[in-house]
Amino acid sequence: MLEIRFHGRGGQGAVTSAELLANAALIDGKYFQAFPSFGPERRGAPVTSFCRISDFPIHLRTSIYSPDIVIVLDPSLLNAVNVTDGLKEDGILIINSQKWPEHFAHNQKIDTIVTVDATAIALQVLGQPITNTILLGALIRAAAPVKLSSITAALKKRFDQRNADLNTQAMQKAYHETKVLHLHDCTTEEKNLFGEAFAAVELGKPSQPELQSQWTDLEPGLVINSPGNSKTYFTGSWRSFYPLLTKERCIKCGICWILCPDAAYTQDQEGFYPVDLNYCKGCGICAQECPTGAITMLQEKEEEV
Ligand code: SF4
Ligand code: SF4
Numbered sequence: 391m392l393e394i395r396f397h398g399r400g401g402q403g404a405v406t407s408a409e410l411l412a413n414a415a416l417i418d419g420k421y422f423q424a425f426p427s428f429g430p431e432r433r434g435a436p437v438t439s440f441c442r443i444s445d446f447p448i449h450l451r452t453s454i455y456s457p458d459i460v461i462v463l464d465p466s467l468l469n470a471v472n473v474t475d476g477l478k479e480d481g482i483l484i485i486n487s488q489k490w491p492e493h494f495a496h497n498q499k500i501d502t503i504v505t506v507d508a509t510a511i512a513l514q515v516l517g518q519p520i521t522n523t524i525l526l527g528a529l530i531r532a533a534a535p536v537k538l539s540s541i542t543a544a545l546k547k548r549f550d551q552r553n554a555d556l557n558t559q560a561m562q563k564a565y566h567e568t569k570v571l572h573l574h575d576c577t578t579e580e581k582n583l584f585g586e587a588f589a590a591v592e593l594g595k596p597s598q599p600e601l602q603s604q605w606t607d608l609e610p611g612l613v614i615n616s617p618g619n620s621k622t623y624f625t626g627s628w629r630s631f632y633p634l635l636t637k638e639r640c641i642k643c644g645i646c647w648i649l650c651p652d653a654a655y656t657q658d659q660e661g662f663y664p665v666d667l668n669y670c671k672g673c674g675i676c677a678q679e680c681p682t683g684a685i686t687m688l689q690e691k692e693e694e695v
Contacts, residue, residue, distance in 0.1 A: 403522030491571035527564030629672035
């Protein structure tokens with residue numbers, strides 16, 4: 391049995407990924423399960439989904455605690471969630487990243503690290519940063535749990551013709567552009583070099599500014615124990631895109647300030663509305679609603695997330 395865990399953010403399609411994979415397993419004549427686990431149900435919040443695939447009936451009814459494969463749909467999650475938690479030593483870690491797998495290899499005890507720049511492919515082929523089907527291309531390349539043709543058939547069942555074609559095109563592009571590093575093929579000297587040659591991040595150790603909390607620090611039952619305490623939560627760690635203001639176009643109407651769901655805007659002494667990126671989760675509502683087009687959403691650089 392193969393157990394796969396997806397890490398994404400609300401709106402990125404982690405749940406759909408697991409369902410598409412399960413559908414492909416069905417087409418291949420295998421047994422399967424697919425199910426999600428939500429934290430706060432809002433766009434941008436970390437979401438986990440799971441898929442089991444087996445040649446035999448599956449009797450387990452638990453979450454997946456020791457996955458064979460972990461797929462990370464958003465590189466900003468590497469600093470927010472312990473994505474390698476429980477990943478088996480012969481496991482595969484697949485990351486949506488512009489970087490080579492070696493960048494993530496320092497101190498890793500897993501077998502295979504895979505990267506693909508899924509966001510770039512998504513923007514190029516789909517016109518929006520939804521990376522779920524693209525990561526499935528990388529999964530097929532790294533582990534082939536189902537046939538590529540079966541995923542294509544599952545896409546046709548799920549989407550209309552145009553979107554099925556676009557997603558198939560994006561998935562096939564990812565299949566060819568995926569970079570795979572097998573750590574068991576590397577010597578100790580080579581493994582040591584990874585840490586020196588690349589500014590490697592240590593996976594599994596979330597970093598966050600001091601004195602700020604994350605949604606995982608909320609009390610059970612989401613008890614609000616003091617007024618205005620949302621200021622202590624670092625919702626900016628959820629962000630893949632950030633807003634950039636072009637002051638020359640701003641007419642100081644305050645619509646961005648009114649509509650931002652995270653109160654990330656304040657008014658300065660000149661009457662402009664600067665954004666505090668500690669609280670911006672990158673939903674893009676301000677850019678969508680600004681009447682003069684003064685706000686542009688830009689993709690975060692990986693080094694900054
Ligand atoms: S909505 Fe646009 S024009 Fe209005 S204050 Fe915000 S940035 Fe300026
Ligand atoms: S993208 Fe704009 S509306 Fe959304 S959280 Fe950030 S500042 Fe607020």
